[in-house]
Amino acid sequence: MSSDLTRFVGERIRTLRKEKKYTQEFLSEKSGVHITYISDIERGERNISMETLEKLLIALEAQPVEVFRIEGIEGIEKRTNRKEIIEALNALLAGRQPEEVQMILRLAKDVLGTYDNLKE
Known part of the structure; x- marks a missing residue:
């Protein structure tokens, strides 16, 4: 095993x-x-x-x-360095299937679109 x-x-x-x-x-x-x-x-x-x-x-x-690199989103809220946050997201997605990553991408686009519309 x-x-x-x-x-x-x-x-x-x-x-x-x-x-x-x-x-x-x-x-x-x-x-x-x-x-x-x-x-x-x-x-x-x-x-x-x-x-x-x-x-x-x-x-x-x-x-x-x-x-x-075995890190996920644990502690991501405490991070302030943009590069570290992007690396944490990358590590979280690295082992996922392409369709899972595509779904996360679509969700991120929707969330960012909503966020951008609220700022206007």
Whole structure:
């Protein structure tokens, strides 16, 4: 049975790969990691070594923080730095399916439209 962290890392690797529009086969070729191993990692069925993680991050042109940032909206109300708030929103959406992100985008547009109309 895999741990929550193993599943989380696998999901983040999959998300980063899909954001780059890479297939598992392409990531395998680019990283030198066997395609079956990548598939197992993404499903949270295999532990990943630091060496393998580094190979995948290099191939994905990603930083470790992009895999391990586990923050959501907790404490977001206390943040005042615009960049930190946007990063928190990005982290919250990073592991979501495209249709979920599209729904959030539509909601944000509606809320901002209403807010802008109230300011007029």
